[in-house]
Amino acid sequence: MADMHSEADLAFVRETMLAQKEPPIAEQGALKWLRENLFSSWLNAILTVLSLLLVYWVLAHTLPWLLRGVWDAGSLAECREIRDARYGDGVDAACFAVITDRWQQLLFGFYPRELYWRPILALLCFFAAIAPVLFARVPRQMLGFTVAAPFLIFLLLWGGTIWGPLTVALGFVIGWACIAFLTKPLGRLVATIAAVLLPIIFWLFLAGPLARELGNILPIGLEPVGSKDFGGFMLSFVIGVAGIILSLPLGILLALGRQSDLFLINKVSVGFIELIRGVPLIVWLFTASLLLNYFLPPGTNFDIMLRVIIMVTLFSAAYIAEVVRGGLAALPKGQYEAADALGLDYWQSMRLIILPQALKIAIPGIVSTFIGLFKDTTLVVFIGLLDPIGLSNSIRATTDWNGIYWELFLFIGIMFWIFCFSMSRYSMYLERKLTREHR
Amino acid sequence: MSTTTDAPAPDQGFRLNQLIYDTRYRSMTIQIVALIVLLTFFGWLINNTIENLEALGKDFDFGFLGQRAGYDINQVLIPYDSGSTHGRAALVGILNTLLVAVLGCILATVVGVLAGVLRLSKNWVVGRLMTVYVEAFRNIPLLLWIILIFALMTEATPQPRAFLVDESGNADASMLLWDSVAITNRGVFIPAPVGGAAAWFVVGVFLASIAAIFLWRRYAVKKLLDEGKVVPTLLPSILLFFVPTLVVFFLLGRPISLAYPELGGFNFNGGIQVRNSLVALWLALSLYTGAFIAEIVRGGILAISKGQTEAAYALGLRSGVTMRLVILPQALRVIIPPLISQYLNLTKNSSLAIAVGYMDVRSTLGGITINQTGKELEGMLLLGLFYLLISLLISGAMNIYNNRVKLKER
Numbered sequence A: 001m002a003d004m005h006s007e008a009d010l011a012f013v014r015e016t017m018l019a020q021k022e023p024p025i026a027e028q029g030a031l032k033w034l035r036e037n038l039f040s041s042w043l044n045a046i047l048t049v050l051s052l053l054l055v056y057w058v059l060a061h062t063l064p065w066l067l068r069g070v071w072d073a074g075s076l077a078e079c080r081e082i083r084d085a086r087y088g089d090g091v092d093a094a095c096f097a098v099i100t101d102r103w104q105q106l107l108f109g110f111y112p113r114e115l116y117w118r119p120i121l122a123l124l125c126f127f128a129a130i131a132p133v134l135f136a137r138v139p140r141q142m143l144g145f146t147v148a149a150p151f152l153i154f155l156l157l158w159g160g161t162i163w164g165p166l167t168v169a170l171g172f173v174i175g176w177a178c179i180a181f182l183t184k185p186l187g188r189l190v191a192t193i194a195a196v197l198l199p200i201i202f203w204l205f206l207a208g209p210l211a212r213e214l215g216n217i218l219p220i221g222l223e224p225v226g227s228k229d230f231g232g233f234m235l236s237f238v239i240g241v242a243g244i245i246l247s248l249p250l251g252i253l254l255a256l257g258r259q260s261d262l263f264l265i266n267k268v269s270v271g272f273i274e275l276i277r278g279v280p281l282i283v284w285l286f287t288a289s290l291l292l293n294y295f296l297p298p299g300t301n302f303d304i305m306l307r308v309i310i311m312v313t314l315f316s317a318a319y320i321a322e323v324v325r326g327g328l329a330a331l332p333k334g335q336y337e338a339a340d341a342l343g344l345d346y347w348q349s350m351r352l353i354i355l356p357q358a359l360k361i362a363i364p365g366i367v368s369t370f371i372g373l374f375k376d377t378t379l380v381v382f383i384g385l386l387d388p389i390g391l392s393n394s395i396r397a398t399t400d401w402n403g404i405y406w407e408l409f410l411f412i413g414i415m416f417w418i419f420c421f422s423m424s425r426y427s428m429y430l431e432r433k434l435t436r437e438h439r
Numbered sequence B: 001m002s003t004t005t006d007a008p009a010p011d012q013g014f015r016l017n018q019l020i021y022d023t024r025y026r027s028m029t030i031q032i033v034a035l036i037v038l039l040t041f042f043g044w045l046i047n048n049t050i051e052n053l054e055a056l057g058k059d060f061d062f063g064f065l066g067q068r069a070g071y072d073i074n075q076v077l078i079p080y081d082s083g084s085t086h087g088r089a090a091l092v093g094i095l096n097t098l099l100v101a102v103l104g105c106i107l108a109t110v111v112g113v114l115a116g117v118l119r120l121s122k123n124w125v126v127g128r129l130m131t132v133y134v135e136a137f138r139n140i141p142l143l144l145w146i147i148l149i150f151a152l153m154t155e156a157t158p159q160p161r162a163f164l165v166d167e168s169g170n171a172d173a174s175m176l177l178w179d180s181v182a183i184t185n186r187g188v189f190i191p192a193p194v195g196g197a198a199a200w201f202v203v204g205v206f207l208a209s210i211a212a213i214f215l216w217r218r219y220a221v222k223k224l225l226d227e228g229k230v231v232p233t234l235l236p237s238i239l240l241f242f243v244p245t246l247v248v249f250f251l252l253g254r255p256i257s258l259a260y261p262e263l264g265g266f267n268f269n270g271g272i273q274v275r276n277s278l279v280a281l282w283l284a285l286s287l288y289t290g291a292f293i294a295e296i297v298r299g300g301i302l303a304i305s306k307g308q309t310e311a312a313y314a315l316g317l318r319s320g321v322t323m324r325l326v327i328l329p330q331a332l333r334v335i336i337p338p339l340i341s342q343y344l345n346l347t348k349n350s351s352l353a354i355a356v357g358y359m360d361v362r363s364t365l366g367g368i369t370i371n372q373t374g375k376e377l378e379g380m381l382l383l384g385l386f387y388l389l390i391s392l393l394i395s396g397a398m399n400i401y402n403n404r405v406k407l408k409e410r
Helices: A029-037 A042-067 A076-087 A097-108 A117-134 A142-158 A163-186 A188-217 A232-259 A263-278 A281-295 A304-330 A333-341 A346-383 A388-397 A406-434 B023-056 B086-119 B124-138 B142-155 B197-227 B234-251 B276-303 B306-314 B319-355 B361-373 B376-405
Strands: B182-184 B187-190 B192-195 B256-259 B262-264 B267-269 B272-274
Touching: A042 B124, A076 A097, A097 A232, A097 A388, A097 A406, A117 A142, A117 A232, A142 A163, A163 A188, A232 A263, A232 A304, A232 A346, A232 A388, A263 A304, A263 B023, A263 B376, A281 A304, A281 A346, A281 B023, A281 B319, A281 B361, A281 B376, A304 A346, A333 A346, A346 A388, A346 A406, A346 B142, A346 B319, A388 A406, A388 B142, A406 B124, A406 B142, B086 B124, B086 B276, B086 B319, B086 B361, B124 B276, B142 B276, B142 B319, B187 B276, B192 B197, B197 B234, B276 B319, B306 B319, B319 B361, B319 B376, B361 B376
Parallel strands: none
Antiparallel strands: B182 B187, B187 B272, B192 B256, B262 B267
């Protein structure tokens, strides 16, 4: 009875584990990936084949042209001679010699050649100044340099005596001093009004003569360079960066104005935003170049680049205002009420509670507005400034490089792509860093 | 025992510093100060303008719109010649702007929706390709794309002469789509529809059958909601779309025909010549805006949480119905507002026509007319008003739509 199932009764007992079998060929490795990602259905297979064909077609047309590129020649005719000698008559080959020949012009325009160190130094200053704003790991002491940088960069780019930027900076110091020293004795309101009015009076009536006198006594400075000599990516960069930095505070103010309960402020903000956004930038630029002289007192005439910067700033401020308004609207009403309940006044609650959260929500929109602004700097070509596209036209107009298109477009396109793409990546980084939600 | 803590403040009468420190009056003070500043500023601007106009000996009137323009426009939708007035030139420009804007919006939507959906596809090659497309077009200025495509159209396309067939029966270039479309460096030649009075009747029937489709769909929904009966809509819609128009078309003896472009000498005759400037502008605007629309569509689809699909399946809806009744209505609520603002951007960006010499409203009214008459102020004012009007109309329509689809929160 004991051992019913003796070993003898059973025909076969497996004593060792079998090794695991390989999955079917179609279910592993590259083949599986291909099947799942490229040929999972008929539609997908057709799409894959079509896109591969497209990629092949584009590469077949451009790659030989690119790889055969001639980098070393003085003119298009010379380029073609080298190409004919190297690859045979009339073969498609790029002529990148135009870039090696003219890259300085594409970057700096007609800025004097011996002064190229100044825009380069200005660019380095810009990076040093912007670093502590963009990245939290950079030491905070650098922010002091950030405050001084605009004046330094202005001096480096345009030259002239150092007293011009210094007196302008003095105006800001006066404003700061009003707030710092007048608040105690006279009250905050009077101090604020003084901090706005005194610098304006100083700039309008005192700064000019003061700078001139100081310049006569102590002529320290750099060789002046006029705005008409600016060009290429330097011009795009100056207009773009100035527009970006100036338009953000203005845009935030406009957004607050649009949210305001004060009837007049609200309506003026709405009107301004809709007016600016309703009309294309190019029309505003023409307005700046054709009509501004009508609106200003007879005889005033100011720098075309300054006009462009003002127009671009106003234009993108209106767009930023709308983006920030979206951020303000997305905040729960409880945040506003909590700020009120804490007893904060309007500006305190905005500064400490509302704006930090609203701006965080609005970051993607703000950065894409900035990217748009930077791309729109190319439009200045229509009012006679030499941005990279304008320069490509004038390079093409010379006898040496008459008839060259694609190489210049490629260079300009890649440069813009690098700037804009890195801006959009930075905004993604910032978004990730600022996320406070639990995941 | 009752003590009143909120005794009214002793009435001291109105003091001047209440204007600043009393919240009841402060907003009024701020607004009045702002109003004064604003009026002063505008007064200053207007005063300067009047003085400047006087100094230049110019006046402010719109009489120039009735004067003879004296310049030619190479792409027109309505009859125009150099003897027409500046006003008519402006109208031609407006129509040209609207033409490229409408064409651009249609193509941009098609491209954008396709690219947005394909970018979400699990197909690796297609997904990457669409990413490259979107990132390339979003990060390079539109102006560069316009110039680039225009250069492609004029430099890399054959001359009309290349279409000539030589003795051996060969030609350097050939027409596309069964010899109906010719892409040349002088423009794209397409067939032109030709028809008499009877043609309008066919068009009328076609429009009527479109209206009938809408009525039928509304009837089907009403039937479904009131009586729970499912009325078929797809087949009747297709039939309504084709049958009446085709029947009328053949009964009237085919009143509409196509005039094909034909090679005569060194250029094409007949058909419609679409200038390369228009084609380049149209393609560049569509591809550029399409990249933005693709991102909007992708974002809209991703914004609908997976739970919605799962809930719909749990209710027993099939995938097509789920898409149509659950996902799309919610995704569209996210997609449509930014989509319309992209349409607006496209319309405004069409003013870049200046780069390729397409005669839009900025080139006629805001360009040649201003140069010829010296009426910068009036011309720019009208130009600005035109764009502003379009923008306000579209954003007004968008507000109405937003209010209709807004989540009804209680």
